[in-house]
Amino acid sequence: MKYQRLRGVKDVVPEITPVWEHIIIKSSGIFKLYDYRLIITPTIEEIGLFVRGIGEGSDIVMKEMYDFKDKKGRHIVLRPEGTAGVVRAYIENNMGPKSNLYYLGQMFRYERPQAGRYREFFQIGVEAFGDATPYKDAEVIRMAADIIAAIGVTGSVLHINCLAAEDGYYEKLKTFLETKRAGLCGDCLNKLERAPIRVLDCKNETCKKAVMDAPLITQNLKPEAAEHYSKVKEMLVASYTAYVETPTMVRGLDYYTGTVFEFTTDKLGPQQNTILAGGRYDNLVEELGGKKTPATGFALGMERMAEVLTAEGRIIDAAGPDVFVVADKAYLHEGFDLLNKLRAQGVKAAMSYEGNSFKSQFREAESKKSRFVVIIGENEIKTGSYALKNMATGAQQAMDLECIVKEVKNE
């Protein structure tokens, strides 16, 4: 019986994992720099957390949750995103009141798989609790930009918006859109009730024309939010963070209350061009049973980030061994002995134990991209030394273990 992976999931094979390691290492470095600490929360949570946290009406909750009943009949979901679980942990562990956290791990959404979209995917994110100032918004955005830069993605664009609309804005927008009904496409008529701001973002030319004079959210913010938001923009400029204000940008999760942002790329398809996204959510902690605590955060999508790197031609390879030990069939014992001595001295070493022909062993060394080969055969045993060959130059000479270690580490 041959099994195959489930729908919408993938194996991240060793050809790809170096890219993932690169992204994890680079982003972790930035988190440390900003004094954020790692938190690991469970993959499973009770369903209520997300229904309450993300919003009952959101697509994620309505149709994309990977849920099941456990043996005691508890209704459980594989987390569809990271924030709700971290907020739950923040409250439950009495952390705080100011906590700067980052996390990483798999998320699950039961959707139709598509380019850049999987049922199980990997996110790296941060959540910063207890700071309501615009500086914090700017810090988090600046940190995101630093991560993207550290990873080596170029040409991404930062979009920002603020979702703290003053009371009545949505009504005002809907009323305006009603007057333009005739010029809107079917999709937009659908969105009109559910997510009116999205109508402003339609690619359809006639829709674009119809909504040209629509009231923008950025022109209709709560007064204190407007002040906060303009300070955020000021601090972005002050920290040399280029941004584009995009008043049509909304987020898929209902909990955002203020500044929101997205980094997009043109290297992937238009529908999966968001590589990192986040924003401020000042009500969620209270909503989930904690004290009222301001918070802001973001998450980046590992798969998309990795695909962007690949699309940009960045080649991130795992390094091969420093030394590959080639031993004659009669001297496998000596070869194994040398292998262990090399490793004990911190030299990355590999060997084939089958005692195949030298040609075959050399081919293996080549395919592993080994920098050096050490040969143990008749001659070496007789003279009591080893032959070290540099695979790049082809140069080869006899030497003892000490010299080998020195030579290999010197390069």
Next chain:
RNA sequence: GUAGGUGUAGUUCAGUUGGUUAGAACGCCAGGAUGUGGCCCUGGAGGUCGCGGGUUCGACUCCCGUCACUUACCCCA
């Protein structure tokens, strides 16, 4: 959930109007005077043609179903 496309070797794909032992390239393995890799040459292994059913003397090829993959919509990372 809706709509399209595709399932043939490890991978990317050929396969003529249905007809005998299903091919190529790359990859893999082995060999090519001298214990020595990459390039080149020779040879070899590897496929129940996604699965099930139907039509037919005969199906990789036609029909139905199913599963999977893929693209777009919706939405999102």
